[in-house]
Amino acid sequence: MPVTSTPSTPARPLADMAGVAKVLDSGHPNFKKGDLVWGITGWEEYSLLSATKALFKIQHTDVPLSHYTGILGMPGMTAYAGFYEVCSPKKGEYVFISAASGAVGQLVGQFAKLLGCYVVGSAGSKDKVDMLKNKFGFDEAFNYKEEADLDAALKRYFPEGIDIYFENVGGRMLDAVLLNMRNHCRIAACGMISQYNLEQHEGVHNLMNLIPKQARIGGFLAPDYHHKYPQFLELVLPYIKEGKITYVEDIAEGLESGPAALVGLFTGRNIGKQLVVVARNE
Amino acid sequence: MPVTSTPSTPARPLADMAGVAKVLDSGHPNFKKGDLVWGITGWEEYSLLSATKALFKIQHTDVPLSHYTGILGMPGMTAYAGFYEVCSPKKGEYVFISAASGAVGQLVGQFAKLLGCYVVGSAGSKDKVDMLKNKFGFDEAFNYKEEADLDAALKRYFPEGIDIYFENVGGRMLDAVLLNMRNHCRIAACGMISQYNLEQHEGVHNLMNLIPKQARIGGFLAPDYHHKYPQFLELVLPYIKEGKITYVEDIAEGLESGPAALVGLFTGRNIGKQLVVVARNE
Numbered sequence: 001m002p003v004t005s006t007p008s009t010p011a012r013p014l015a016d017m018a019g020v021a022k023v024l025d026s027g028h029p030n031f032k033k034g035d036l037v038w039g040i041t042g043w044e045e046y047s048l049l050s051a052t053k054a055l056f057k058i059q060h061t062d063v064p065l066s067h068y069t070g071i072l073g074m075p076g077m078t079a080y081a082g083f084y085e086v087c088s089p090k091k092g093e094y095v096f097i098s099a100a101s102g103a104v105g106q107l108v109g110q111f112a113k114l115l116g117c118y119v120v121g122s123a124g125s126k127d128k129v130d131m132l133k134n135k136f137g138f139d140e141a142f143n144y145k146e147e148a149d150l151d152a153a154l155k156r157y158f159p160e161g162i163d164i165y166f167e168n169v170g171g172r173m174l175d176a177v178l179l180n181m182r183n184h185c186r187i188a189a190c191g192m193i194s195q196y197n198l199e200q201h202e203g204v205h206n207l208m209n210l211i212p213k214q215a216r217i218g219g220f221l222a223p224d225y226h227h228k229y230p231q232f233l234e235l236v237l238p239y240i241k242e243g244k245i246t247y248v249e250d251i252a253e254g255l256e257s258g259p260a261a262l263v264g265l266f267t268g269r270n271i272g273k274q275l276v277v278v279a280r281n282e
Numbered sequence: 283m284p285v286t287s288t289p290s291t292p293a294r295p296l297a298d299m300a301g302v303a304k305v306l307d308s309g310h311p312n313f314k315k316g317d318l319v320w321g322i323t324g325w326e327e328y329s330l331l332s333a334t335k336a337l338f339k340i341q342h343t344d345v346p347l348s349h350y351t352g353i354l355g356m357p358g359m360t361a362y363a364g365f366y367e368v369c370s371p372k373k374g375e376y377v378f379i380s381a382a383s384g385a386v387g388q389l390v391g392q393f394a395k396l397l398g399c400y401v402v403g404s405a406g407s408k409d410k411v412d413m414l415k416n417k418f419g420f421d422e423a424f425n426y427k428e429e430a431d432l433d434a435a436l437k438r439y440f441p442e443g444i445d446i447y448f449e450n451v452g453g454r455m456l457d458a459v460l461l462n463m464r465n466h467c468r469i470a471a472c473g474m475i476s477q478y479n480l481e482q483h484e485g486v487h488n489l490m491n492l493i494p495k496q497a498r499i500g501g502f503l504a505p506d507y508h509h510k511y512p513q514f515l516e517l518v519l520p521y522i523k524e525g526k527i528t529y530v531e532d533i534a535e536g537l538e539s540g541p542a543a544l545v546g547l548f549t550g551r552n553i554g555k556q557l558v559v560v561a562r563n564e
Contacts, residue, residue: 170489189493191493208474210500214500219493
């Protein structure tokens with residue numbers, strides 16, 4: 001009875017994806033009938049899972065199970081690893097997040113606010129921008145589609161420059177950030193969704209600025225940080241229970257709604273983490 | 283009586299540059315008449331230096347003083363900081379260096395060989411390629427000007443991919459490296475000389491690969507690591523005295539030869555660290 005979610009990168013949309021499921025039968029000593037798990041499952045109602053390395057038993061059921069496809073699953077770990085591990089953030093730093101209303105971005109922004117950073121996000125619609133400011137508590141947010149000059153936009157929001165950039169889009173946004181870095185700027189490259197469907201990726205022209213700014217770009221994958229999952233839960237579960245973190249899910253009902261939900265990610269239709277509910281836990 | 287050298291980045295070619303000088307008079311408690319110093323001096327016979335933060339007293343005079351414009355000065359510290367501090371190299375790793383016959387590249391390659399890495403360098407002439415292989419002991423070297431397809435060239439020399447790239451050139455070489463990274467590849471961005479004189483910098487198209495490869499690019503400046511100078515000398519002085527490191531200098535005689543020597547850097551005329559001798563120590 002999996003509650004499933006669309007994957008961050010649509011490499012094999014009809015195969016693997018991140019989901020929540022209930023064990024119906026198991027030949028693995030770590031999993032038994034009735035266990036709830038999250039991890040790599042399938043776009044299907046019933047799955048035979050052999051890759052148990054990417055499967056985690058759900059220990060805390062006093063939060064919505066769907067959260068394990070998001071804030072307590074891979075997107076949460078991605079936000080945590082990218083922000084805390086890759087960027088080593090400090091209180092008071094200037095943080096910029098692109099695709100900030102997405103599953104990962106909204107969490108990074110809230111982590112940064114809880115740490116005492118100044119946080120600005122970009123998104124692709126007025127509704128998303130409003131949500132960033134009013135629901136997630138970002139200091140500022142802007143609609144990148146309304147900014148002809150991204151460099152000028154960033155200079156407006158970061159007159160003193162950017163310490164941390166959480167990169168979800170790539171291309172010309174990255175180029176503009178490279179013009180607005182403070183010394184020792186850290187860029188966590190999580191995704192570059194603006195580039196995925198281009199035949200030729202856009203050129204990034206301002207990498208040379210990494211040198212005088214002594215800045216760095218680091219790509220990362222959340223599974224590399226799976227050993228940090230317990231620390232992550234220790235940080236995030238209290239935030240959720242105390243209402244200090246808001247998490248938005250965009251729920252599509254039924255497996256048959258999956259393809260449209262997936263395509264919607266690329267046109268910016270979804271608001272928050274896109275889920276596809278295949279079945280609910282009874 | 284400074285022995286001076288052309289700067290790595292020609293930001294202010296007629297002002298600051300790295301040099302060696304003898305103190306003729308001093309109002310600073312740390313420097314007295316007769317001291318030999320290296321650091322930021324000027325393109326001139328006599329300098330009035332007030333920026334003593336960038337000036338180091340020379341303690342070891344049993345090596346050629348000109349070395350303090352190179353292997354024991356800023357280029358040496360640049361190679362040391364970029365390789366050891368930015369890249370955290372390990373024995374057996376696959377290391378690629380562009381502009382490898384230059385002041386910094388030749389040292390990085392030798393540091394990497396002394397550590398037990400597999401080392402390949404690129405350069406822009408047959409002479410330089412020969413020097414890399416026969417004088418500096420690189421495992422392989424190639425002339426990038428003879429390679430129509432840099433990606434194919436790197437695949438030939440690194441069939442298993444690159445662990446560490448010491449970046450001196452930028453542009454299409456960087457793009458080719460991004461296609462040939464091993465997991466957790468580290469790129470130390472030291473310079474991007476192919477780009478300095480372009481009105482519009484070339485676009486780099488393959489940054490997205492940083493994500494699946496969990497790789498990073500870090501820009502750095504040697505002065506950030508000045509506190510490591512004593513450790514650096516401890517490593518390098520024995521190598522020099524035992525003949526384990528070879529260092530090539532390209533000496534232009536007389537201050538009047540400076541402009542041509544500087545221009546030569548951009549056409550690849552020099553072999554090894556370009557020096558301009560203004561005067562010799564007597």
